Amino acid sequence: MAEKYSLPPNAESLCNSMRALGYSFQAAVADVIDNSIAAGATKIELISPPIKDPDTAYLAILDNGHGMNRQELIKAMQLACKNPSQKREDNDLGRFGLGLKTASLSQCRELIVISLKNGAINIASWDLDEIKREQDWTLLLLDKEETEFQQIISQLKKYSSGTAVIWRRFDRLRTDTGFFETAFREYLSLTAEHLSLVFHRFLEGETKIPRISMELNGTRIKPKDPFIKSSLSSxxxxxxxxxxxxxxxxxxxxxxxxxxxxxxxxxxxxxxxxxxxxxxxxxxxxxxxxxxxxxxxxxxxxxxxxxxxxxxxxxxx
Incomplete structure (x- = not known):
């Protein structure tokens, strides 16, 4: 009789393999926004304050979707949290339950998710350095008092519910300290252009497609019109x-x-x-x-x- 042997993947090795899937920065942001749309968000904000030190630089992708309680957040942070054959809601742009994690960790070493639902703040984090130390899938569940992202929590509380996905420690974008912010701002500018095309039907509020608004540091992202529908010559x-x-x-x-x-x-x-x-x-x-x-x-x-x-x-x- 065959012997059964449980053989889970090595946590650190699998994380590094997932990071090599070939995401561009802007495509990774778009994949996170897919989750916001699936959560019923009508407003999405990209927030990145002035950078004093590359190690403290971050990008927050904040939405006013339905948010998650503690157990929902833990499930959302699990790899492959959804079966691809499972029937999805009409506004669900995901498929495998991998996008949030693989897209985020392709760009940074720390993924923090802060979610507001029913008046409660829930926070979870995947930290690649923690996974390396523990050699295990160690998800960190944080109290809101022990996170330095109090400004993001305050921003989130403007809505009745919502979620903020925060990227920090951009090891794939490392440059000399003096040039990091310039490079990072260029990435954000390219990302705004990418989002204005990829989500143009949502930004336009096209019939039967939910209308959403997007901002990058308070500046509205306007939709592209790849078919020039507004032109009489088209x-x-x-x-x-x-x-x-x-x-x-x-x-x-x-x-x-x-x-x-x-x-x-x-x-x-x-x-x-x-x-x-x-x-x-x-x-x-x-x-x-x-x-x-x-x-x-x-x-x-x-x-x-x-x-x-x-x-x-x-x-x-």
């Missing part, structure tokens, strides 16, 4: 509905829309800025734009179905 064709399986209705259909953009010479500077076209040509962004529940997950290129050509440079599908 052509939007009739949508095609591709029904899945044998369902009698089109409720869960894949919706395909095609857009023909105006020539670049006809675009105003305002159009180019709204498209996010700065420094790029129309030809570079031609092709498929794929959304999942309103969230842009792929843009540009033809996914191997055809080549990028000048003849199709104005086409977006």
């Amino acid at each position: 052509v939007q064709n009739v949508p095609i509905y591709i029904r899945q399986g044998k369902k009698p209705d089109f409720k869960d259909s894949v919706v395909v829309k095609s857009h023909t953009l105006p020539e670049q010479s006809m675009l105003t500077e305002s159009d180019k800025k709204k498209m996010g076209l700065s420094g790029r040509t129309l030809s570079e962004d031609q092709g498929f734009y794929i959304y999942r529940r309103g969230r842009l997950i792929h843009w540009g290129g033809w996914l191997g179905l055809r080549k990028m050509t000048q003849a199709s440079k104005l086409c977006r599908v």
Whole structure:
């Protein structure tokens, strides 16, 4: 008879492997915001105060979603906390229950989550140095009095409920102390541009998609318009509905829309800025734009179905 032997993965080794999944800084922030949207948030704030020392620099991603009690927070901090085959809510942009942890720890050594629900503050932290010391999956549960993020807690208490995800100790962004803040601010600027495109349908408040607002240090993030729908010169064709399986209705259909953009010479500077076209040509962004529940997950290129050509440079599908 076979002997059964429990063989959990080495905590430190698995954490380091997860950190090498290839997240960019802006894609990692977007994955955290997916959780905010799933939590029903209508407002999301990115907060990063002036940096005196790279070791104390942090980024807080704060939302006014439904928040978590102690047990819900512990479950959310668990790796693979959701089964991918489990039925999800319509606004849930996750799948494997890994995004919050893998995205965050790809950028920093300490992930702190502060959540407000039913008037109670709950705090949990994954600290890679603690995992290395303990050689175990040691989740830290903190009292609100022992955290230095009292300002973030005060900001959170403006809402009846919500969550703040805090990144600290950015070992992947290390530069000389004198240049760290410049590099970090550049990352935040690129992130704002990325979010304005990826979540543009949420920021616009498009029909059947929940409207959200986003701010970076108090400055509103405005939506991009990759199809220049606001331009009279842009052509939007009739949508095609591709029904899945044998369902009698089109409720869960894949919706395909095609857009023909105006020539670049006809675009105003305002159009180019709204498209996010700065420094790029129309030809570079031609092709498929794929959304999942309103969230842009792929843009540009033809996914191997055809080549990028000048003849199709104005086409977006």
